[in-house]
Amino acid sequence: MKFKTTPYHHDLLKDTDRLSVFYEAIEEYNSDCGLAYDLGCGSGILSYFLNEKFDEVVSLEIENKAFQCAEENLSDFKNVQVINSNVLDYEFSKEADLIVCEMLDTALIDEEEIPVLNYAKKFLKRDGKIIPQGIINTVQMVNMERHHVHWDEDATYETLSDEISYSEFDFLDEISPEFKAQIKLKSNKDSTVNGLKITTYTKLNDNIIAGPLPMLNPPLMIPLDEKHVNVNDFIVVEIKYIMGEGIESIESRYL
């Protein structure tokens, strides 16, 4: 089947590892009936995976061009309804068995996964499930070339510490978008620290965890003031951000 897409959604479709983990998680979902919501459906690819398993799929997309693509791509499936709406403005009328929401980005800072799920979860059955089911965030101290917040697709940096987990979320829990953590990191070489590298692992379900992929959570580089460290030195840093409010909300400092 040929999918009509926008250039951005075409790049999302080209990341076949991203598609595979979502496909497998939907295949492993233990039911073949009921109602599923696909929140931020884009070109409609995840609704396409969902349509065979569910009696009804409701797919919401805020962007008009992507909505038009999804509507055309899914027009053969009478059990799929595509709606051009911000999820946060949509009046859900039924509780779903499954919510699929791929509004992911590193540490969930720049996209609306958390505000959208906090709202839409009110319309999930008590035993309902969410795909993905959560994330794990890790951090390392680095010496990086560019001194501003950026994603690491083509970044040059040297890692100076082991990767440690600093937060984990289960999307079925109520999650405050305001995040703050104090983190202790141990240098494994003599060098100059001037940043943090954040990596996000996506838990699709109990069996599938996806690391960073080209179109899913490339590591995020956050600057710190320069500080000389010797091997085995500790630094303690505080990072703060608001999930869904963008990378402008990030603050980082030594304690």
Ligand SMILES: C[S@@+](CC[C@H](N)C(=O)[O-])C[C@H]1O[C@@H](n2cnc3c(N)ncnc32)[C@H](O)[C@@H]1O
């Ligand atoms: C990362 S894309 C994923 C698209 C598609 N589900 C896929 O997997 O290829 C996220 C999509 O969510 C949409 N989106 C973001 N915020 C939204 C909101 N508040 N309500 C509805 N759609 C939203 C974006 O326009 C984008 O198409």
